[in-house]
Each structure stands twice: as C-alpha cells, then as structure tokens.
Amino acid sequence: MAYTKLIVEKQDNICTVKINNPEALNALNSTILKELDAAFTAIGEDDSVDVVILTGEGRSFVAGADISQMSTLNAVEGKAFGELGAAVFRKIELLNKVVIAGVNGFALGGGCELAMACDIRIASVKAKFGQPEVGLGITPGFSGTQRLPRIVGLGKAKELIYTADVIVAEEAYRIGLVNKVVEPEALMDECMAMAKKIAAKAPLAVRYAKEAINRGVETDIDTGISVESDLFGLCFSTEDQKEGMQAFLGKRGAEFKKR
Numbered sequence: 001m002a003y004t005k006l007i008v009e010k011q012d013n014i015c016t017v018k019i020n021n022p023e024a025l026n027a028l029n030s031t032i033l034k035e036l037d038a039a040f041t042a043i044g045e046d047d048s049v050d051v052v053i054l055t056g057e058g059r060s061f062v063a064g065a066d067i068s069q070m071s072t073l074n075a076v077e078g079k080a081f082g083e084l085g086a087a088v089f090r091k092i093e094l095l096n097k098v099v100i101a102g103v104n105g106f107a108l109g110g111g112c113e114l115a116m117a118c119d120i121r122i123a124s125v126k127a128k129f130g131q132p133e134v135g136l137g138i139t140p141g142f143s144g145t146q147r148l149p150r151i152v153g154l155g156k157a158k159e160l161i162y163t164a165d166v167i168v169a170e171e172a173y174r175i176g177l178v179n180k181v182v183e184p185e186a187l188m189d190e191c192m193a194m195a196k197k198i199a200a201k202a203p204l205a206v207r208y209a210k211e212a213i214n215r216g217v218e219t220d221i222d223t224g225i226s227v228e229s230d231l232f233g234l235c236f237s238t239e240d241q242k243e244g245m246q247a248f249l250g251k252r253g254a255e256f257k258k259r
Helices: 030-045 075-093 110-116 144-152 154-163 169-174 184-199 203-216 221-235 239-249
Strands: 006-011 014-019 051-056 060-062 098-103 106-108 120-124 128-130 166-168 180-182
Touching: 006 030, 014 030, 014 184, 030 075, 051 060, 051 184, 060 098, 060 110, 075 110, 098 110, 098 184, 106 110, 110 128, 110 144, 120 169, 120 184, 128 169, 144 154, 166 169, 169 180, 180 184, 203 221, 203 239
Parallel strands: 014 051, 051 098, 060 106, 098 120, 106 128, 120 180
Antiparallel strands: 006 014, 128 166
C-alpha cells in the first residue's frame, strides 16, 4: 500500500513507521488512523519483522487528534471517531511484535495515547506529554483513561487528566510513563539499539512474553499465572528453545530461526 502520511522503512528485521504530517504537528485525522491501521496490519503479517519503531516527523510525535476534524462532530460521529482510534491503538498494543515509541516532541492527547499503546517509550528531552482533552470539553477518546492509570497509577492519572497538565520528559520518566530520556540527536540511535537488542533474542519467546504480560495485566494473578504456564510450555515445542539452551551450555552465541 502507498501511504500519504506515513513513511515505512525496513532495515533487516526492524521496521520504522514515521508519521509524516509535520505541518499539522502530525495530528491524527481519519486518514492517518486508517493508514496506521493498514501499516500495522501489514507489519503483523510480515514474519521478517520482529521489532517496530514508531515516531513522528519534525518537532512532534503526535500533537493530538485533529481538532479541526473533531470540532464539527455530533455525538454519534464523535463516538465513531473515538472507536476508530481506540481500535487502531489496540491493534498496535496487541501486535505480535515489540513496538518502541520514539517520542521526539509533543505527545499530547491522542499522541500520548498512541505512545502508551506501544510496549516501550523512549523520549527526547524535548518531548512533552499530556492529556489536555478536558480543556477542550471532551474526555480522552483513544483509551487514555484506561492506559494511563495502568501505567502511572490511578491517582497520578486522574491528576493529569483532570488538570490537563502537560509534563516534560523528565517528569514523564519520573512517574514511569517513559522508559528512558535522551538527547534529541540520540533518540533514533537509542531506539534502534534497543530494537536490535530485542531482535537478537528468540523472537517466538519475546512474542509469547508480550502475550503473557498483556493478557496477565488484564486479569487476576492466578489466571495470569496459568496463561504464563501455557506459553512457557509452548516455548519447549520450538527449535529456538533447543538452540538457545544448547548455545548456553556450549558457551556460544545462539542462532535463532524463529521456529
């Protein structure tokens, strides 16, 4: 598929998706959401890709949802727009690959929600985060009320959403919203280094670990332990498990085949 607002590039087993609408600070409209949906559908079906880096062009990761599009919506249309964004972000969250957000600038509203749908968030020192929706007369609409409490805790999430405060990258790191903060010129190198480190591990094991974590945090611990046990056992049906353990015992590097 040819994208008008995305740049999708692949280097070995790492795919980079860049939102490319800098004149609007990469604000999310229906076109961009549908292109993200198509891109991540294709990536999910591409067995040669193990890790995805998601970032934005220019000085913004995503400055939010497109207010000019939202301003004229009625209640039914507003719900449909929210459901579109939520479905795309859920697809990213449940993707059978690790997704790293390289947050290069503004990550506000839908941008913060998009970053939270990724597995790992690495931010430039220039990045800013927030859910400013209540200042516009709306709630977060792309699952921000659900993911933010799960990531930073209930009290802090309520504070950020109710006040619409925008926080800098260091504060986002302090509260656990981002994994790492780096200088702007080092951001993509840092994302790529982490992507390569993850991609060098057994891909099926990483995939199963992601599934265990995602399913486990949404249920009680006993059910989560059962999910983990099932996936742990499934690892022993793979050639990669045999290779990984034989390589360890033989004191050599493992060569994983994704089988």
